[in-house]
Structures are given as structure tokens and as C-alpha cells.
Amino acid sequence: MRKILVVGAGQSGLQIALGLQSQGYEVTLMSNRTADEIRTGRVMSTQCMFHTALQHERDLKLNFWESQAPKIEGLGVSVAAPGSWAEGPAARAIDWLGSLDGYAQSIDQRVKMAGWMETFAQRGGQLVIHGAAVGDLDYFSRTYDLVLVAAGKGELVQMFARDPERSPYSEPQRALAVSYVHGLGPRPEHPDTEGVRCNLVPGVGELFVMPCLTTSGRADILFWEGIPGGPLDVFNGVKDPAEHLSLTLELMERYVPWEYARATKVELTDAGGTLAGRYAPTVRNPVGRLPGGGLVLGVADVVVANDPITGQGSNSASKCAAAYLSSIVERGDRPFDEEWMRATFDRYWATAQHVTKWTNTMLAPxxxxxxxxxxxxxxxxxxxxxxxxxxxxxxxxxxxxxxxxxxxxxxxxxxxxxxx
Structure with missing residues (x-):
């Protein structure tokens, strides 16, 4: 039985750990937080998963919340008429709704990751609650057949060198601000269709609105992506959730009044329902070399971190997990050497390169x-x-x-x- 260590309990790390566990591998999962700490903590993302990524979860029978989560059947785009907000609220120049061939769903990662982590432990997996440092991995690389690093933040990421040819941006291209809310009304044009709404405000940024399932049931996510230094870049240092929501709504009233019209009665789902930050989109070398000579393989956004403007983070994480899972199982008893690690990443990059190209295109005018x-x-x-x-x-x-x-x-x- 091959021993595998997965560091990081997000979409990709847990999907791989549970998938390997179901195939009879001896899996250890390291997380810096317990399931309860995740469930009661702050929101982590704006995940919206489309059909292919959801199918990877179904294949592993991990779609525990599928019947509860809203079924997103459309994706709409609205574009504000450039400059129309100078004298008052913006006007729409473009507005349409496309139909998805297979529905999408958004499940708050606090719900999913906590639930999956508990399932992993219940099924006999070894769960270690501990933040891992490079020194820890140095030791573990000698006791496990394979170490996968799926923790996309912190010092471990620094082991994986930036790939400048695949990373055109060295600075963050958007300032991100997320609010999970109850009480959002439907779009009057399509009151019966659950849809993701992409609102583009030229030269200013974007607002995404999507239905989701959170810890308190059905909710909606309001997600601003502001061009750094522009009028939406005002969330830095805002610690009070109520102030964060108030700013979000104020900006909606000016730049996307058609969305604000259905948000006049919203309230935050919980005190942890806001998030703000920014990061530079980066592709990294997939193989990390430890001080003692051991090798580790980077997973998902450790090695391919795109801006969330195209909503691909959790989709890419699911697709990466599926690709890595197949490569590990196909490897059988042969060593997980550097050549295998690079080939495994290349298998994922065949999909991920399209996401990176599209995302970087959407970040530019x-x-x-x-x-x-x-x-x-x-x-x-x-x-x-x-x-x-x-x-x-x-x-x-x-x-x-x-x-x-x-x-x-x-x-x-x-x-x-x-x-x-």
C-alpha cells in the first residue's frame, strides 16, 4: 500500500485525498484548521463550479450537497455604458443571459471542506491538524512515497519558482471584495432563472453575483473586482463586516444600479461572510525541491493561480485533482520521480493553459x-x-x-x- 501525504485541505487537496482513499491508498491529510474551525470561520472564496468540475465530484460520490444547492442554469453579461456613471447611476449598454448546457453550483467552501474533512476522517484517513513548514516536509518526504502540496498560501508556495514565460503579470490586476448575503431579489427580466451575473464596468472593474449554498442555507454572493487604484479599490483595511457590505452596496448603486435595485434589503449571512484581498496571477514550476533533496509536487493554485475574474479557481482545482488522481493510480508501484511529477503537471496544464490564457485576456482592456x-x-x-x-x-x-x-x-x- 503506497503512502501519500496531502498538505492542504481545500477543493483539490481533499478531492485527491478522498479519491486516493477510495482506491485503497494510505493517505495522510494535513490541515492548519479543524473542520469546526473552517465551518465557523470566514468565507474563503467565490466558488462557482460548472458541469465538468461537478462531474469529477459526482464520479467520486462527493456531491453531498447537490440536491440542496441552487441549480445555476444561466450566465448573464451586462456592460455599463462607458462614462454613464459620471452624472449619476450608470446605464446598461449590453445585457443578455446565456443558457448553460449543464447546470453549475456554488457551495460555500466552509460547508464543503468541513464536510469532506469529516468524511475523510470517518473513512479511516489520518488527519493531522498542523500548519506545515518546509522543515516538516523535509522529514515527511523520506517517510512517504509522495508528498503533494495543495496549500495555496504561506511559505510552502515559495518552494515553487515563478514561471515568467507563463506569468505575464507580476502585480495584482484586481482588488477583490466579497460579501455573502441573504435577501437578494431576482432579476426582473428572468425571475425564474438562477444565473451567475457578470457586470462589466469599463475602466473600473466587475461585479459578479451568484446564488450559492452557505452554512445558513441559500444565499447570494456579491463579488467586486476593482482595477487597483480605481474607484472600487476601497476595501483595504476595512475590518467591520457591516462597513464592507455598506461599501459594496454604495458602489453597486453607482456603477450597477440594475443589480442594486434587487439588493436594497440584503444583509450579511454571518459575521464571517466578507472577504477582501488581492494577488498577482502566477504560474509556477510544479516541482519543489526540499533542503534535504526530496521532491514535492504542487497542486492546483499552488502552481497555477489565476485571477477569479473568470470564476475558474474551484473548477481548475477539481480538474487538477482529477488529472493527478489518474496519474497516481496509473503509476502503480513505480517511483513518483521528477520526470513523473512534470508529466503529471503537464497533463493538468493541457487544460489549465486555456484557463490562464482566457483569464489573462479578460484582465486586460x-x-x-x-x-x-x-x-x-x-x-x-x-x-x-x-x-x-x-x-x-x-x-x-x-x-x-x-x-x-x-x-x-x-x-x-x-x-x-x-x-x-
Whole structure:
């Protein structure tokens, strides 16, 4: 029986640990917090998982909350008319809703990670509550067949060198501010459709709104992404949750009044329902070398950390876990050497590279052909639907999004099909 250590109990670390456990591996999971501390702590993310990532959970029978969580069937895009907020509340220039082929879901990571961690322990897994340092891993690398580092923050990440060729940004591109709320009303245009709403305010930032399941039941997430130094970059140092929500709503009233109109009665889900911060999107070398010569393999956002503007964090973590799980099982009794580690990461990068390219594109001011595409989706439902489903499979953006000629050819084709 092969012994594997997983450091970090997020989406990817727990998915791998539970998957290996079900295959008969001897798995140790290290977390710096207990399940109760996670459940009663602060929100950790704005996870919205699309069909492929959800299916990886179903395959491992880990979809414990699927029947309780809202089923997100659409993804909408609204664009504020540039400069329309100068004299008063902004006006919408573009507004549409695309249909997802398979529904998405958002489950507060406090609910999921705490539940999965308890399941891992109940199934006989060894759970160690301890923050791991590089020195600890030096020792563990000699006692385990494989050490996976899935803790995306702290000193362990520094073991994995930044890959400058794959990391165009060295500074954070957005200031992030999250509020989990109860009491949000439906969008009046589509009152019966649960949807993720992407509101783009040119030159200012973005507001994302998504239904979720949290510790107190159904809720919604309000998530601002502000261009650093701009009018949305005001959450730094705000410690009071009520002040955080008040700022969020104030900015909504000015820049996305159509979303503010349904948020006038909202209240925070709990005292831990806010989050703010920023980080530079970074791709890192997947293999970490320990002082004693041992090697560890980085997982998910340890090695590929994208900005959340495209909502891919938990999706990528699930896809990384699925890829790594297959590589570990296929390896059998052979050593988990550096060559295997790099090949395992490359298997994940085949998917992740599309996420990174798309995310980095969305962080930059949009070129004219992308604005045309997003505008056309308001008139052509197939375009709206295809864009929405790109959140599940970002590889498809290669076919119609980046290249102006491909975009134009696609729009001509869809327009012609509509006319026919």
C-alpha cells in the first residue's frame, strides 16, 4: 500500500485525498484548521463550479450537497455604458443571459471542506491538524512515497519558482471584495432563472453575483473586482463586516444600479461572510525541491493561480485533482520521480493553459472584436449560449474569441444561420 501525504485541505487537496482513499491508498491529510474551525470561520472564496468540475465530484460520490444547492442554469453579461456613471447611476449598454448546457453550483467552501474533512476522517484517513513548514516536509518526504502540496498560501508556495514565460503579470490586476448575503431579489427580466451575473464596468472593474449554498442555507454572493487604484479599490483595511457590505452596496448603486435595485434589503449571512484581498496571477514550476533533496509536487493554485475574474479557481482545482488522481493510480508501484511529477503537471496544464490564457485576456482592456462579440450576444442567442458554456470548457474560446478573423467568421456564420 503506497503512502501519500496531502498538505492542504481545500477543493483539490481533499478531492485527491478522498479519491486516493477510495482506491485503497494510505493517505495522510494535513490541515492548519479543524473542520469546526473552517465551518465557523470566514468565507474563503467565490466558488462557482460548472458541469465538468461537478462531474469529477459526482464520479467520486462527493456531491453531498447537490440536491440542496441552487441549480445555476444561466450566465448573464451586462456592460455599463462607458462614462454613464459620471452624472449619476450608470446605464446598461449590453445585457443578455446565456443558457448553460449543464447546470453549475456554488457551495460555500466552509460547508464543503468541513464536510469532506469529516468524511475523510470517518473513512479511516489520518488527519493531522498542523500548519506545515518546509522543515516538516523535509522529514515527511523520506517517510512517504509522495508528498503533494495543495496549500495555496504561506511559505510552502515559495518552494515553487515563478514561471515568467507563463506569468505575464507580476502585480495584482484586481482588488477583490466579497460579501455573502441573504435577501437578494431576482432579476426582473428572468425571475425564474438562477444565473451567475457578470457586470462589466469599463475602466473600473466587475461585479459578479451568484446564488450559492452557505452554512445558513441559500444565499447570494456579491463579488467586486476593482482595477487597483480605481474607484472600487476601497476595501483595504476595512475590518467591520457591516462597513464592507455598506461599501459594496454604495458602489453597486453607482456603477450597477440594475443589480442594486434587487439588493436594497440584503444583509450579511454571518459575521464571517466578507472577504477582501488581492494577488498577482502566477504560474509556477510544479516541482519543489526540499533542503534535504526530496521532491514535492504542487497542486492546483499552488502552481497555477489565476485571477477569479473568470470564476475558474474551484473548477481548475477539481480538474487538477482529477488529472493527478489518474496519474497516481496509473503509476502503480513505480517511483513518483521528477520526470513523473512534470508529466503529471503537464497533463493538468493541457487544460489549465486555456484557463490562464482566457483569464489573462479578460484582465486586460477588451479589444474591439471582443466588444463586438459580447454585443452580438445580445442579439444572437447562440453566441450568448456559447460564451456562457465557455466557463465550463475554456478551450472553446480558441475557436471564436481571441482572433478577430475567427470572431468575425463565427458571427457571420451565426447571423447567416439565423437569417436562414
Amino acid at each position: 477588451p479589444p474591439e472584436h471582443i466588444l463586438n462579440l459580447i454585443g452580438a450576444a445580445g442579439e444572437l442567442q447562440p453566441v450568448a449560449d456559447r460564451f456562457a458554456n465557455g466557463f465550463n470548457d475554456p478551450a472553446d474560446f480558441e475557436n471564436f474569441f481571441y482572433d478577430p478573423e475567427k470572431t468575425q467568421a463565427y458571427l457571420v456564420e451565426v447571423s447567416g444561420a439565423g437569417a436562414a
